[in-house]
Amino acid sequence: MNNKTSFVIGLLIGLFAMFIYSKTSKTPEERELEMTMKLLEQVRNQKTEIQYAEVKGKKGRVTIHTEITKDSAKILLGKATKTEMLTMGNSVHETWTYDLNGDDISDLKLEFIDGVLNNFNEY
Numbered sequence: 001m002n003n004k005t006s007f008v009i010g011l012l013i014g015l016f017a018m019f020i021y022s023k024t025s026k027t028p029e030e031r032e033l034e035m036t037m038k039l040l041e042q043v044r045n046q047k048t049e050i051q052y053a054e055v056k057g058k059k060g061r062v063t064i065h066t067e068i069t070k071d072s073a074k075i076l077l078g079k080a081t082k083t084e085m086l087t088m089g090n091s092v093h094e095t096w097t098y099d100l101n102g103d104d105i106s107d108l109k110l111e112f113i114d115g116v117l118n119n120f121n122e123y
Contacts, residue, residue, distance in 0.1 A: 040089055055108055055122045056100055064110075068117045070094070073110055080110070 026034070052065040058078035073096070074080075080096035087093075091114055098108040111119040 036089075040091070044091075051120075053120065053122065055120070057098065057108070058100065064117070064120060066117050066119065070112055070115050070117075073112075073117060077108070077110075 050066050052063060054061055054063050055077075057076060059076070062076045064073065064076060068076075077098065081099040082097045084095045085092065092112075094112040094115075096110040096112070098110075099105065100107040105123070107123050109121045109123075110117055
């Protein structure tokens with residue numbers, strides 16, 4: 001082969017390699033999104049120890065625990081005084097607060113992730 005033919009073949013191979021690389025490589029934004037989604041999946045798959053507590057609700061003292069559903073919490077405690085909702089990615093975070101003494105100060109706070117009780121505090 002002469003030099004021109006070798007050059008053209010080399011050029012075509014190089015262009016082909018660049019084309020393949022551009023189709024298989026990810027942008028920095030795609031890599032960051034992928035890492036975020038993997039981290040979120042790891043957090044969702046972590047199982048924490050279930051916490052139990054006897055708390056004062058609108059219907060009297062009841063035992064609640066993490067991992068109960070919103071519906072169960074509402075049946076046990078009644079309707080929340082205040083609710084807040086925040087969507088983060090594919091996950092919905094809700095905070096329910098109860099003013100049980102009528103003094104406009106939260107006495108009980110429930111935190112739900114995707115409809116399941118994740119944390120609670122009684123004040």
